[in-house]
Amino acid sequence: MIIKKRKFTGGYTFKNFKGEPSDELVKPEIPERVIIPLKQGFGDEVNAAVKKGDSVTAGQIIGINDESISSPVHSTVNGTVEDIKKAEYFGRLINTVVIKSDVTPDFKPHEAGTSSWKNLPEEKLEEVLYMAGVTSLGRSGIPTRYKSSAILPGEVEHIIIDGVQSDIYNLSLTLLLAGKGLNQFIEGIDILKAIMPRASVHIAVNKYQKSIIKKIDESADNRKINIYPLDPKYPQGYDEVIIPTILGREFPFGFNAFNMGIIVLDIQAVLHVYEAVVLKKPLIERLIALAGPGFTENFHIKVRIGTQIDYIVKNRVKPDTSLRYILNSPLWGNTVTDLSLPVDRTVNCISCLVEDRDGEAFSFARPGISKDSYSKTFAANYFPFKKTINTNTHGEERACIFCNYCQDVCPSGLVPHLLYHYVERDMVDDILLRYRIFNCIDCNLCGYVCPSKINPAMYIKQGREKLTGMGINPKESVLRRFKLKGVKENKQVNSEYYNGDKS
Amino acid sequence: MKNLKKSYEKLYKIKPLMRFKTIISTLEGIVFGTSEITAGAPHFVDNMDIKRYMSIAIIALIPSAAAAVYFFKLHAVELILVSYISGGIAEVLFALIRKKDIEEGFLVTGLIFPLILPPSTPLWVASVGIIFGVIFGKELFGGTGRNIFNPALVGRLFVTISFPQIMTSSWQLPFVDTVTAATPLGLFKTAHVLTPYIKLLLGTSAGSMGETFRIGVIIGGLFLMFTRVSNWRIPFSYIGTVLLLSWIGNFFLPAKIAPPLFQLLSGGLLFGAMFMATDPVTSPYTLPGKLIFGFLAGIVTILIRAFSGYAEGVMFSIIMMNGFTPLIDSFVINLKYRPLRNER
Ligand code: SF4
Numbered sequence A: 001m002i003i004k005k006r007k008f009t010g011g012y013t014f015k016n017f018k019g020e021p022s023d024e025l026v027k028p029e030i031p032e033r034v035i036i037p038l039k040q041g042f043g044d045e046v047n048a049a050v051k052k053g054d055s056v057t058a059g060q061i062i063g064i065n066d067e068s069i070s071s072p073v074h075s076t077v078n079g080t081v082e083d084i085k086k087a088e089y090f091g092r093l094i095n096t097v098v099i100k101s102d103v104t105p106d107f108k109p110h111e112a113g114t115s116s117w118k119n120l121p122e123e124k125l126e127e128v129l130y131m132a133g134v135t136s137l138g139r140s141g142i143p144t145r146y147k148s149s150a151i152l153p154g155e156v157e158h159i160i161i162d163g164v165q166s167d168i169y170n171l172s173l174t175l176l177l178a179g180k181g182l183n184q185f186i187e188g189i190d191i192l193k194a195i196m197p198r199a200s201v202h203i204a205v206n207k208y209q210k211s212i213i214k215k216i217d218e219s220a221d222n223r224k225i226n227i228y229p230l231d232p233k234y235p236q237g238y239d240e241v242i243i244p245t246i247l248g249r250e251f252p253f254g255f256n257a258f259n260m261g262i263i264v265l266d267i268q269a270v271l272h273v274y275e276a277v278v279l280k281k282p283l284i285e286r287l288i289a290l291a292g293p294g295f296t297e298n299f300h301i302k303v304r305i306g307t308q309i310d311y312i313v314k315n316r317v318k319p320d321t322s323l324r325y326i327l328n329s330p331l332w333g334n335t336v337t338d339l340s341l342p343v344d345r346t347v348n349c350i351s352c353l354v355e356d357r358d359g360e361a362f363s364f365a366r367p368g369i370s371k372d373s374y375s376k377t378f379a380a381n382y383f384p385f386k387k388t389i390n391t392n393t394h395g396e397e398r399a400c401i402f403c404n405y406c407q408d409v410c411p412s413g414l415v416p417h418l419l420y421h422y423v424e425r426d427m428v429d430d431i432l433l434r435y436r437i438f439n440c441i442d443c444n445l446c447g448y449v450c451p452s453k454i455n456p457a458m459y460i461k462q463g464r465e466k467l468t469g470m471g472i473n474p475k476e477s478v479l480r481r482f483k484l485k486g487v488k489e490n491k492q493v494n495s496e497y498y499n500g501d502k503s
Numbered sequence B: 001m002k003n004l005k006k007s008y009e010k011l012y013k014i015k016p017l018m019r020f021k022t023i024i025s026t027l028e029g030i031v032f033g034t035s036e037i038t039a040g041a042p043h044f045v046d047n048m049d050i051k052r053y054m055s056i057a058i059i060a061l062i063p064s065a066a067a068a069v070y071f072f073k074l075h076a077v078e079l080i081l082v083s084y085i086s087g088g089i090a091e092v093l094f095a096l097i098r099k100k101d102i103e104e105g106f107l108v109t110g111l112i113f114p115l116i117l118p119p120s121t122p123l124w125v126a127s128v129g130i131i132f133g134v135i136f137g138k139e140l141f142g143g144t145g146r147n148i149f150n151p152a153l154v155g156r157l158f159v160t161i162s163f164p165q166i167m168t169s170s171w172q173l174p175f176v177d178t179v180t181a182a183t184p185l186g187l188f189k190t191a192h193v194l195t196p197y198i199k200l201l202l203g204t205s206a207g208s209m210g211e212t213f214r215i216g217v218i219i220g221g222l223f224l225m226f227t228r229v230s231n232w233r234i235p236f237s238y239i240g241t242v243l244l245l246s247w248i249g250n251f252f253l254p255a256k257i258a259p260p261l262f263q264l265l266s267g268g269l270l271f272g273a274m275f276m277a278t279d280p281v282t283s284p285y286t287l288p289g290k291l292i293f294g295f296l297a298g299i300v301t302i303l304i305r306a307f308s309g310y311a312e313g314v315m316f317s318i319i320m321m322n323g324f325t326p327l328i329d330s331f332v333i334n335l336k337y338r339p340l341r342n343e344r
């Protein structure tokens, strides 16, 4: 059933940038070495279940902890464990398992998986998902009775599947749902429904992908699935934005979607659910987009989780150019300073931008046929040319002139420049709580639009860190207004899903 | 271009020039663009910068400035030049003292100021006014972004108060050199004469240099709103309030309060509402605050026009509301963000 839905206020649509990934899919060789972090996706770090020198097969569980809220981690190649060591992975010190591979492509299938899953008892189905590792996907995880999330499957009221493509670079829906993909996707939803019988299913799709919306609607038959064509306006895909848009419910900032009995997954996660159950395939591979003009060609690539970034980008980037690699989106991702780091389960995209220190002569006076801007002062606002993207700031830093751009685009209804002024003058106290500093969802839009080249988002983050350092707990203030689930469990779990930036 | 930039950067190595470092780096920014890159997420940013922001404002003022030059010939050119040069010197001196880049905002102030002067203003008065405006309206507060009052208006107010003789009694009509006449608002006040609307629209009536060609002002103002450099809320509520109040007022007190359309098309209302009340720094940043600002400014304008000794009240009302801006903002913000305690 297609439901036309409201929009959210604020936000900004990034469209038509250079470096968008094409629908082409490349499958590289199996890497010679993978590095597997023992914390991936939702949940706590797990204990290593292998020792140095052990030989492992792809799909074998190498890390598991049944006590904490977590999901198992698998070896993604056949080979031997070279080392288990603590390493810094995007701002977090975690144990990683280094595996030398014998480059054979086969993997150990999950015995319990079956295509006639409808006959399986719920418990067995949950076990398959848990053992396959897919329960760690999404910012709230997929609940099972194996402590993969802070709530139980029976408590889930809504499953939201996000295909809005609101980021600047997105995985191609056409590619994900090509061929059998569409039916697998729908069957994945059926599996989710089977373990979460109370939940209603909502799919949000980029409204410009008309044919895909139609196809999903047709294959959904008479299942009760709500399809929402939404504007691909950033940050529509964030849990804090998509839930109010679709369900009209206020988000308890500082908490997780599961506290409301909602889980949000992306389309790839649903496909992983299908693969785990029907194809018996543990979570060892992922589709990743290579985006940004730093690459010679932009396409999708299917890699084993744990593949090092330099193995992926090697020979695919522009030579003799100073480049910046970013894990995930250029809007919120982390800079990759060490190319030997691996990709984990949460990575959707590797972006590569050109570091442009040259500047442009009289850039402020040019018509700007390929320049993106929130203000409508460039020719690119009116013509459909591809827009350039690089790391230059396009202007010097100046004092804030209260132009209101940051306030207009903020999806959380904050006044970023107000918070910025407080933090900049080091006036960090309760008043910032009142101005809802903890409602900031780190979308970084305010930093994007500022003509004075200030990054309020950065200051807001600093302010929050200072406040938490002072022992202020923002969560206390929202508790009584919402009926929340799994709050006690939530305290124990580190609910960070994406690496670093998102918390 | 790269080589040129390299040789330009050599300037930084010349010791005696370093006293003027801010000038050199400002020029570099204008000519070569910036070499800064983003520090982290977001890794790429909007192409808009303050230079372009201010350039757009200047482009929007071009119709008014061109009309001023067309009407008042050489003297208009001289006034604009004097304003830019003497204000520019003050600006540069402060930049040197503060060791910061020269602020682009002055380019707009320096153009708005002559446009709100009577056409026969002597050059020295203009020079004194803009210097006063730049120093006391802006620099003493800490520069663009920290000022409370619109610097161009501060300068204008200063010369009005200091040299009332020159500023209020010598209105020159376009094209004719010697004749001085009262402004349409003055004529209404003293003789109850309504100047024809077409004359008001085309600018062939007395008034400040830039405000009389009202078609140009409207085009420029709409352009600003369209490019998101100004926000429609203030002009909308300001002009709307004036129209509404004068419609009601004219009904009851036709001798004192002129009809709505005349109010709209006379004096500096359009110019003030489009270009000065919308100055982002000195007007409220909250959206409801903008509406309140315009509303109050509209009331004050009508009150001054109708009941005070002055014929025109736009300037006073805007500068007065500039002073109330922080109050309006904190009022709206405190209403919008209730203390968290209430939510428990
Ligand atoms: S304040 Fe936070 S939520 Fe608002 S635009 Fe900035 S980063 Fe996004």
Ligand code: SF4
Pocket: A399, A400, A401, A402, A403, A404, A405, A406, A407, A416, A417, A420, A446, A449, A450, A451, A452, A453, A454, A456
């Ligand atoms: S976008 Fe930048 S200049 Fe504009 S109000 Fe926000 S912080 Fe200030």
